[in-house]
Amino acid sequence: MTSTALRSRAWKLLELVTTPLLPSDYLDLVGPLRAGADLRGRIEAVHPETEDAATVVIRPGRGWRGHRAGQYVRVGVDVDGVRLWRSYSITSPTDREDGRITITVKAVPDGKVSNHLVHRAAPGTLIRLDQPAGDFVLPPARPAKVLFLTAGSGITPVMGMLRDAGFDDVVMIHCAPRPQDVIFRDELRELAAAKNLRLTEVHTGTDGRLDLVRLDELVPDWAERETWACGPAGLLDAVEEHWTGHGVLGLLRTERFRPAVVATGDGGTVTFSATGRTVEADGATPLLEIGEEAGVLMPSGCRMGICFGCVTPLKAGAVRDLRTGAITEAEPGVLVQTCVSAAAGPCDIER
Known part of the structure; x- marks a missing residue:
């Protein structure tokens, strides 16, 4: 008998001993980070x-x-x-x-x-x-001149970039309400002191929001730089408009933590049929958030409409895609992304 056949027979015997659990369930207890286990x-x-x-x-x-x-x-x-x-x-x-x-x-x-x-x-x-994902990344060849434009927790993906490799010429503008609200503040200032980064902090609590007209003053050659921007939707909307107006949108990469909302409606009554809960929803709040607030166990992932970790059957009614305004009506087998869909009248979500 081959070693493969012996292993197969031994595994089946283990399954008989451990039923109703599986041998892998016990392995997970003693070695949860082992190869072959769920990550x-x-x-x-x-x-x-x-x-x-x-x-x-x-x-x-x-x-x-x-x-x-x-x-x-x-x-x-x-x-x-x-x-x-x-x-x-x-x-x-x-x-x-x-x-x-x-x-x-x-x-x-x-x-x-x-x-x-x-x-x-x-x-x-x-x-x-899960395995890592996302395309807000550095190219294999580092650009000669870089601008990082961030606000709040939007600094987090950029910090991964700064820590990963050195840059010949990198400028950062970061916005936070107060100096003590700047995440990684000490490390950023150390990089600036070592001349590895040109750093400008905008403290919005006292300075107000960043006016992009100031870019000409803060970074005179900003339109020549490869730019990565991450932060609240209002900032990113303004950045995209500014770069577009100067004909350099191709040099800009943005990362949003929430999808841009394009269209909303009147909302309606949302029924979560599997749990028997019914709530009133407006036409701007994603069904994912409506369900979570109602105590319904909702699957989720990126919460951006990218990973499809939140897809759920739509049993009845209609929902609106907040990114496009498109209406999806219930029919057999139809799934909706609850993180970017809102109620478009009464609807039934199978949760």
């Missing part, structure tokens, strides 16, 4: 960055394939007995010697996962991981 990570440390932001150090399982600077990772975290998925930018360099990765999380009001990770996550906690 997990173990939180090894949580380092505060500001009063509402922290860097989480994660040891990924052996199935982790590595990331490119600027990418994000979906993490599955158990909060109050419910597994919730969120996406966070990876802030560690791609060649970190100990093999760990870091995500830097800013707690947002009513954010279940972000507040848990920033304020309550403990070393030793196991979380689920």
Whole structure:
């Protein structure tokens, strides 16, 4: 008998012994980060960055394939007995010697996962991981002249880029309400002091929002630079308009943490038929958020309409795509992305 056949027979015997569980279930208990297991990570440390932001150090399982600077990772975290998925930018360099990765999380009001990770996550906690994703990345050949334009937690993917490799000529403009709200402030200032970065901080609490007319003063050659911008929707809308108006949109790359809302409607009554819950919804709030607020267990991922981790059957009624205004009506087998869809009249979501 071949070794393959022997292993197969031994595995079947183990299945008989461990039923109703599988042998892999027991292996997961003793080796959750082992090769072949569902991809997990173990939180090894949580380092505060500001009063509402922290860097989480994660040891990924052996199935982790590595990331490119600027990418994000979906993490599955158990909060109050419910597994919730969120996406966070990876802030560690791609060649970190100990093999760990870091995500830097800013707690947002009513954010279940972000507040848990920033304020309550403990070393030793196991979380689920997906492989890294996203195309807000550096090209293989580093540009000669770079501009990073960020605000708030929009600095996180850019920090991964700064840590990954040196640049010949890099300028950063970062916006935050107060000096103490600047994530990675000490590290950024060290880079600036070492002449590895030209840094401008805009403290919006006292200076007001960044007026892009000031770019000519702050970065006279901004229109010649490859630019990466990440931050709130209002900033990115203004940046895209400014770059377009100067005919240099091709030099701009943007990363949005939420999709741009193009069209809204009147909303309606949303029924979550699997749980029997019914709520009134406006026409601008994604069904994903409506369900979560109602206590419905909703699958999610990037929350941007990219990964399709939130798709759910639409049993009845109609929904509106907030990015395009397109209406999807229920029919057998139709699925909708709840993170970018809102109620367009009464509708029934199979959750």
